[in-house]
């Protein structure tokens with residue numbers, strides 16, 4: 001049964017969520033007759049507003065051509081739209097120039113680009129790379145691969161039992177002189193928002209280059225790469241109301257200038273001879289082959305959409321929802337929520353329910369329309385630290401409501417009934 005304990009939460013959001021929800025057609029879906037979807041899996045991928053769908057459709061219907069090559073009207077329009085999207089993204093993250101914004105496929109490819117281009121050029125046998133125990137696999141495996149190629153030493157900042165990075169241990173590890181520090185800005189499991197500005201300043205004092213995995217921060221928090229002083233900053237469109245297939249690597253211009261290309265082919269060259277090539281200028285040097293043009297344009301529309309609402313308001317809304325969700329979840333006997341309290345985290349609540357496997361929790365919740373992810377969330381080492389194989393995870397975005405949190409809680413009580 002639904003818990004009757006009254007909430008002490010004020011249930012106030014700065015957003016007109018009902019109006020926002022009208023922009024997301026999929027949120028009206030019934031997953032079975034009479035059961036409307038409650039989408040609580042935006043950490044895996046967000047839903048897309050019609051403004052993004054329309055921008056992509058308009059591109060294909062009216063303008064479609066390949067970019068950076070034709071001089072006919074459609075090619076020029078497509079190139080202009082693609083480059084305008086890059087400019088919007090540069091503005092959104094506070095980059096000094098669109099030359100610092102490289103389109104990739106996703107966060108994963110962005111991090112691999114740094115590892116294989118910057119890493120192979122600058123790291124030698126015995127060099128130390130400092131990561132953390134709360135990384136997504138996409139900020140672990142590329143460094144493991146490079147460590148194998150280059151005989152590097154990987155070290156990890158530990159996570160405290162309440163889901164924060166151990167900053168004293170971080171300072172001590174920096175004394176060992178890592179060449180590179182790569183860390184997640186906001187954890188996709190614990191929701192922890194790491195003190196990125198402080199971590200970057202400390203890394204720079206120690207002489208290290210920094211990589212920020214911003215897959216979860218760029219969609220949910222106001223970000224400014226100059227204020228953070230990040231050297232590299234990686235994120236994906238699909239987690240921030242944009243389409244799949246496109247992401248970004250931001251890099252400081254001087255670093256990108258000095259890096260060799262990652263992938264070779266068309267568009268990344270200025271001149272090619274049979275046995276040699278001259279690389280193109282930034283940002284094209286890192287964009288080999290025909291890119292995801294319509295997706296980049298859709299990404300630009302997603303940025304306009306988020307900016308139109310305001311990242312401050314989005315963050316405040318998610319904070320209110322998360323506070324409410326943690327309060328409601330923690331009152332359920334047998335539920336254990338991982339990670340720090342709401343004031344130190346973003347809109348993620350990973351939890352276990354005593355005596356029930358997270359996959360069963362997710363499957364039963366799905367019967368009631370509630371979509372949550374279950375598993376290790378591509379962070380197996382982090383789950384090992386907490387001695388659990390898996391969690392169920394509810395995550396929130398600008399279109400989620402307090403009522404949806406209630407539907408989640410009702411669903412968990414149903415799961416408990418089935419397993420009692």
Ligand code: 7TS
Nearest residue numbers: 043044106107108136138188215236377
């Ligand atoms: N880093 C973090 C912190 C992430 O949460 C994810 C995706 C990635 C990197 C990789 O992003 P991609 O776009 O390259 O795949 N996280 C999740 C998740 O939590 N559930 O599904 C994907």
